[in-house]
Amino acid sequence: MSDGAALERFTRRLGYAFRDPDLLARALTHRSAPGANNERLEFLGDGLLNFVVAEALFRSRPGAEEGELSRLRSRLVCEDALARQAERLAVGDVLILGSGEHKSGGFRRASILADTLEAVLGAVYVDGGFDAAREVCERLLADAVSQLPDPGLLKDAKTRLQEFLQGQGRPLPVYEVSAAEGPPHLQRFTVRCRLGDGPETTEGRAGSRKAAEQDAADRMLLKIGEGSHA
Amino acid sequence: MSDGAALERFTRRLGYAFRDPDLLARALTHRSAPGANNERLEFLGDGLLNFVVAEALFRSRPGAEEGELSRLRSRLVCEDALARQAERLAVGDVLILGSGEHKSGGFRRASILADTLEAVLGAVYVDGGFDAAREVCERLLADAVSQLPDPGLLKDAKTRLQEFLQGQGRPLPVYEVSAAEGPPHLQRFTVRCRLGDGPETTEGRAGSRKAAEQDAADRMLLKIGEGSHA
Numbered sequence: 001m002s003d004g005a006a007l008e009r010f011t012r013r014l015g016y017a018f019r020d021p022d023l024l025a026r027a028l029t030h031r032s033a034p035g036a037n038n039e040r041l042e043f044l045g046d047g048l049l050n051f052v053v054a055e056a057l058f059r060s061r062p063g064a065e066e067g068e069l070s071r072l073r074s075r076l077v078c079e080d081a082l083a084r085q086a087e088r089l090a091v092g093d094v095l096i097l098g099s100g101e102h103k104s105g106g107f108r109r110a111s112i113l114a115d116t117l118e119a120v121l122g123a124v125y126v127d128g129g130f131d132a133a134r135e136v137c138e139r140l141l142a143d144a145v146s147q148l149p150d151p152g153l154l155k156d157a158k159t160r161l162q163e164f165l166q167g168q169g170r171p172l173p174v175y176e177v178s179a180a181e182g183p184p185h186l187q188r189f190t191v192r193c194r195l196g197d198g199p200e201t202t203e204g205r206a207g208s209r210k211a212a213e214q215d216a217a218d219r220m221l222l223k224i225g226e227g228s229h230a
Numbered sequence: 231m232s233d234g235a236a237l238e239r240f241t242r243r244l245g246y247a248f249r250d251p252d253l254l255a256r257a258l259t260h261r262s263a264p265g266a267n268n269e270r271l272e273f274l275g276d277g278l279l280n281f282v283v284a285e286a287l288f289r290s291r292p293g294a295e296e297g298e299l300s301r302l303r304s305r306l307v308c309e310d311a312l313a314r315q316a317e318r319l320a321v322g323d324v325l326i327l328g329s330g331e332h333k334s335g336g337f338r339r340a341s342i343l344a345d346t347l348e349a350v351l352g353a354v355y356v357d358g359g360f361d362a363a364r365e366v367c368e369r370l371l372a373d374a375v376s377q378l379p380d381p382g383l384l385k386d387a388k389t390r391l392q393e394f395l396q397g398q399g400r401p402l403p404v405y406e407v408s409a410a411e412g413p414p415h416l417q418r419f420t421v422r423c424r425l426g427d428g429p430e431t432t433e434g435r436a437g438s439r440k441a442a443e444q445d446a447a448d449r450m451l452l453k454i455g456e457g458s459h460a
Contacts, residue, residue: 031416031437039295039296040295040299042296043288043299043300044284044285046284047280047284048281048284050277050280050281051278053277054273054276054277054278055277058270058274064270066269066270101413101416125285183331183334184330186261186262186330207261
């Protein structure tokens with residue numbers, strides 16, 4: 001629950017003043033609370049954010065291939081990353097929760113914070129249009145974008161995975177080509193990466209076996225929670 | 231490969247004249263052809279299209295819940311639907327393929343047509359900005375949006391699945407709750423739908439067991455290719 005002063009502090013941190021305060025209120029209303037909630041706005045905001053991040057990466061990484069752009073985007077819009085941004089904005093101070101969810105600490109739950117941030121971005125779009133919403137998204141994510149590992153580092157996912165596992169005294173991962181499809185000049189390789197001591201597997205796809213291995217390694221790093229240490 | 235006249239007919243069908251013809255040429259260049267290809271533009275166009283469709287549904291279906299919006303979007307932006315739009319625009323006439331892919335009929339392949347259409351939409355965005363790109367997307371998809379099953383029909387996915395299977399003399403599907411998570415006032419149900427005579431399974435998730443069953447049935451209809459018959 002929140003009061004007017006808290007809301008005003010929040011919109012100042014967000015850097016956007018709503019013309020329609022009801023839209024903001026709805027964006028802050030979790031489905032555990034009575035009345036209209038923020039799930040539809042979250043759907044819209046999720047689409048907006050994915051697109052704005054796609055464009056930011058498209059422009060700022062002119063040399064990056066599609067697969068790399070796609071992996072970088074996953075890092076920026078994953079629940080953890082969004083929850084961190086939501087915490088910076090202190091979304092929890094203005095979140096409207098049902099009483100049960102309030103008691104059980106919902107205002108600190110990463111999934112709720114991330115979803116609410118997406119709903120707020122969707123509400124900015126409905127209230128102020130694309131340029132305003134893009135500006136808010138870009139400002140929010142500017143630090144995260146600039147802290148992304150550079151493409152050179154990213155390309156070395158196999159090495160990073162190996163070093164991480166060795167640092168824990170664990171066996172090396174195994175890479176196997178699980179499929180090679182398409183005509184020879186256009187083959188697509190699917191490589192499975194398997195940990196030597198755990199059930200986790202990931203699959204990478206690319207136009208060469210080497211690139212598919214890197215892709216699989218990168219996904220494994222994300223899966224075992226080492227993705228952001230690059 | 232294409233000539234100037236074919237390109238002009240294409241942009242007329244598309245309803246957008248490029249300021250920068252190089253952008254259009256790149257959008258039409260499949261990765262099998264030498265030189266810069268359309269994969270980065272496809273990444274951008276995919277994000278654009280998902281967002282524009284999200285917004286169109288958000289506005290045109292004020293009563294639809296998030297899960298329904300999300301399922302409707304999947305129908306509109308799936309490979310089949312996009313390939314159909316690409317065929318209406320005769321993308322195959324202006325597609326630039328490598329010689330191997332050309333000989334093997336790549337200009338008719340649904341995945342290539344769908345990806346190229348996304349790349350063209352990405353190029354419109356880079357060339358003309360958001361409003362121009364949204365207009366093109368919305369015009370392209372107007373028929374498909376208006377032909378979407380109405381929410382009432384969609385809610386009846388279990389009935390549609392049952393009727394489809396019965397029409398083929400096949401056994402009824404089985405629904406099982408595979409998970410119920412969260413505090414009582416916020417429970418999320420996961421329901422697995424299994425065909426009586428095939429290996430296919432799907433999972434639906436929602437805030438009630440009934441809604442999760444509908445979700446699972448809807449996904450099964452999509453999986454067995456009956457999704458658009460609603």
